Amino acid sequence: MKETISTKLANSLSHLDSEQMDSLIQRAKSLKKRSGNPSDPLDRWVERALKKEARSRDNATDRQTGTVVSTYALEVDVEVDDLVVRAQRGSHTAVPGDRVEIGWVGSDLRIVDIHPRRTKLSRPDVDNAHQERLIVANIDVVVIVVSVVSPPLHPRLIDRYMIAIQNGGANSVVCVNKIDLLEDDTELEVLQPYQAIGVPVVFASTKDGKGIEELRDLLRGKTVAFVGHSGVGKSSLGNAFAPELHLKTNTLMEGYGRGAHTTTVSSLHRLEDGTTIIDTPGIRSFGLWASSQSEVQNAFPEFQNLKCRFANCSHLAEPGCTVREAVETGAVSRDRYETFLRLCKELL
Numbered sequence: 001m002k003e004t005i006s007t008k009l010a011n012s013l014s015h016l017d018s019e020q021m022d023s024l025i026q027r028a029k030s031l032k033k034r035s036g037n038p039s040d041p042l043d044r045w046v047e048r049a050l051k052k053e054a055r056s057r058d059n060a061t062d063r064q065t066g067t068v069v070s071t072y073a074l075e076v077d078v079e080v081d082d083l084v085v086r087a088q089r090g091s092h093t094a095v096p097g098d099r100v101e102i103g104w105v106g107s108d109l110r111i112v113d114i115h116p117r118r119t120k121l122s123r124p125d126v127d128n129a130h131q132e133r134l135i136v137a138n139i140d141v142v143v144i145v146v147s148v149v150s151p152p153l154h155p156r157l158i159d160r161y162m163i164a165i166q167n168g169g170a171n172s173v174v175c176v177n178k179i180d181l182l183e184d185d186t187e188l189e190v191l192q193p194y195q196a197i198g199v200p201v202v203f204a205s206t207k208d209g210k211g212i213e214e215l216r217d218l219l220r221g222k223t224v225a226f227v228g229h230s231g232v233g234k235s236s237l238g239n240a241f242a243p244e245l246h247l248k249t250n251t252l253m254e255g256y257g258r259g260a261h262t263t264t265v266s267s268l269h270r271l272e273d274g275t276t277i278i279d280t281p282g283i284r285s286f287g288l289w290a291s292s293q294s295e296v297q298n299a300f301p302e303f304q305n306l307k308c309r310f311a312n313c314s315h316l317a318e319p320g321c322t323v324r325e326a327v328e329t330g331a332v333s334r335d336r337y338e339t340f341l342r343l344c345k346e347l348l
């Protein structure tokens, strides 16, 4: 039987994200297992695991606050003032951008606490779509990088990212890179609906510098993550912003027109103009990170001001739906509405 904790305890832990909650339950289970007391309720062991965590936090010496720069299996790099130090992750799931407390616990330098996140970007786990996987934290903007020709444009990825970005509280920017490779710009028409709803779309090329200044102006002073498929030029964009970063870039895998997964670990960098960028590894696919229809609807601001006959209209089949009427008259883009339908179908 799957062991769970009481609703009361779960409610008191509602500030934890699902990844933190998972890790806590795992620790409680292993404490319980070691105690050799199988009839004990799990709640008691969750409380003990929390006490243990608090003890190590309170006993930690030389505590300092810093920003997570990169994360590895068991360790993290944390920027404290101008230095980057490596610390044990311990039981904490931290991601680049997280503000953390580190301190000495015995002979280990460890994360002892994570500050509440202002914003975040998450995706569903590849194997378990209900499991949240954090990508970055405390970002102002997520730049969804797509390329043209090589790899070819994948506009559908943009919609999935936009939902996750909206749900995590950050703003979206779309960067269409490798514009130097494009001979015929009719394929760029698919981006028009995003511009129409006010999402900045920048056409760029790291090869000839097009769009780089526009992007720089848009992002100045903000904390920004570059995300997207492998090989679209995320690291190249970082280098175009600040050549001294020397982010590793690579040619595409020959014959496949796909990225080579060159960047394997996310990394945070401070630029001279006050912008902070986070380069992330390319993804193979991005699942839908939304649990309700209203979360999907949030990513369609063009629906928000339309008043349907029913206040809770799903815009799928109800009579008196002004969204569907607007699609008929052309006031709402049919492409966008079809994207909406496709995403609703995917809701678990």
Ligand SMILES: Nc1nc2c(ncn2[C@@H]2O[C@H](COP(=O)(O)OP(=O)(O)OP(=O)(O)O)[C@@H](O)[C@H]2O)c(=O)[nH]1
Pocket: 177, 178, 179, 180, 181, 204, 205, 206, 207, 208, 229, 230, 231, 232, 233, 234, 235, 236, 237, 248, 249, 250, 251, 252, 259, 260, 261, 262, 263, 264, 280, 281, 282, 283
């Ligand atoms: N023609 C052209 N090629 C580019 C441009 N930007 C990047 N590239 C090339 O695209 C390839 C992949 O670039 P990367 O910056 O490594 O791509 P990435 O998105 O960081 O890839 P991963 O780290 O694997 O996720 C490299 O060979 C770059 O030189 C561009 O604007 N135009």
Ligand SMILES: [Mg+2]
Pocket: 234, 235, 236, 248, 249, 262, 263, 279, 280, 281, 282
């Ligand atoms: Mg890269």
Ligand SMILES: [Zn+2]
Pocket: 308, 313, 314, 315, 316, 318, 320, 321, 322, 323, 324
């Ligand atoms: Zn409706």
